[in-house]
Amino acid sequence: MPMKPKRPCRYGGCPKLTDHKSGYCEDHRKMMERHYEHFARGYDHHKRYDERWRSIRNRYIIRHPLCELCQSHGKYKAAQLVHHILPLADGGTHDESNLQSLCISCHEKIHKRSRRIY
Numbered sequence: 001m002p003m004k005p006k007r008p009c010r011y012g013g014c015p016k017l018t019d020h021k022s023g024y025c026e027d028h029r030k031m032m033e034r035h036y037e038h039f040a041r042g043y044d045h046h047k048r049y050d051e052r053w054r055s056i057r058n059r060y061i062i063r064h065p066l067c068e069l070c071q072s073h074g075k076y077k078a079a080q081l082v083h084h085i086l087p088l089a090d091g092g093t094h095d096e097s098n099l100q101s102l103c104i105s106c107h108e109k110i111h112k113r114s115r116r117i118y
Helices: 026-040 051-063 068-072 104-117
Strands: 081-084 099-102
Touching (some): 081 104
Antiparallel strands (some): 081 099
């Protein structure tokens, strides 16, 4: 089967050729993906995590400086993140009973588990 012919990059003024389905060359593809994620996706991240959230998060991490999951296993590790137990997208709130302080590795473990469910 013959190879698909290369076309000019869709990004204005770019002289490079591409055969990628997006129509953008390697240099502009990542930039356009970031643009899409930020402007076109419609995710209301900025509505959920505003200045009020930053204030709540900072107060919570001061009161709970150690990772709560590590503590439950008898380990003591500094917390770097505040995590919603029930995600905001699923009806969770910023209420302190729905928050837990976590180290980065515990936070990643939780998100890997939740991705497998879906």
